[in-house]
Amino acid sequence: MKLYDTPLAPNPRRVRWFMAEKGIDDIEIVTLNLIAGEHRQPDYLAKAGVPNVPALEMDDGTTITESVAICRYLESRYPEPNLFGRNPEETAVIEMWMRRGEMLVSNPLMMMVRHTHPALAALEAQVPEIAEKNRESGIRGLKLLDRRLAESEWLAGPRLTIADIVAFSGVDFGRMIKFQAPEDLAHVGRWIAAMRARPAAAAGMPQAQAQPA
């Protein structure tokens, strides 16, 4: 298998984080330079179908994009530690929290960054109202997570799962514009600190990318 990856962007980081939690180190990683447009080259588009990173090329040559689809596939090949659920009931609760974390927190915070950070102005026209709406949405989502984290160590239960990785990817991406979760969300603050303290957090950082082990 081969993983097409890029530093800095939040979605590829989810897969690197997921792999680090599982200790997966036997997949070839190909780092694409998005600034140089390597994700828009014909060879890559023929594989991935879309100019998106990450992409996973399976052993049979099938290539898939979408970070969560890639992670779920990796879970089938590297089952431990379990990050998607051990039975249908647990899987359902984890997927629910993953989707809440993605739709209510990560996506709006990523949109906030995209419509704010000067370096991303080249991607599409930035609209201040869109940035602000998404900031408000992301904070509403964080309040929901705070209520959840008041009663649960991790988003989906007593252990870290894909839900935490997906939700955190957007929160941490907000650092690009110095976004911080409101300080009164103490449980979110505790969770953010716990995420940053995981060894896997380093797998998402550009310096780790620049210095592959």
Next chain:
Amino acid sequence: MKLYDTPLAPNPRRVRWFMAEKGIDDIEIVTLNLIAGEHRQPDYLAKAGVPNVPALEMDDGTTITESVAICRYLESRYPEPNLFGRNPEETAVIEMWMRRGEMLVSNPLMMMVRHTHPALAALEAQVPEIAEKNRESGIRGLKLLDRRLAESEWLAGPRLTIADIVAFSGVDFGRMIKFQAPEDLAHVGRWIAAMRARPAAAAGMPQAQAQPA
């Protein structure tokens, strides 16, 4: 099990459609009136955790929201016909197309409706620029689906899957503001007609809700 449902909204429709494809008819359906605020009543919030519909109450009392998490759980209980994949490779391709359909098509078209339709102005302040951005995004997504549907009968392969149901939910919701897919997207046009012709399409219509069999 008990499904908390509401007519008109696109996410509950996914679950009804999914159940109809599988012929599931032995789950109690509780219809909530959102205009009357039944999804904000303490009893419902205590179960669902959020004022969102649909929600599925499992036999053990656990209640989950999120249409896709509900559908995946139902697949574990009612495996045929298979709509999520029969092995990890197929599951990965289906999830990839489901997420592309959701993120690139359904979500933007739903946002377009939310920021356009007069009846939804009460939900949040409508911003014409957000409506327009999302319309453009949705059409870009439909162009991707058109290229895919030029080579595949359904989004994820030779049979209908959860990917089609999720992508179509947003497209059809666009009808609320008379949105139509661009006519030059012939493969999308063929697919939309095929979706509307499925017996399960009726399970999503308000009249089917008002007249339960």
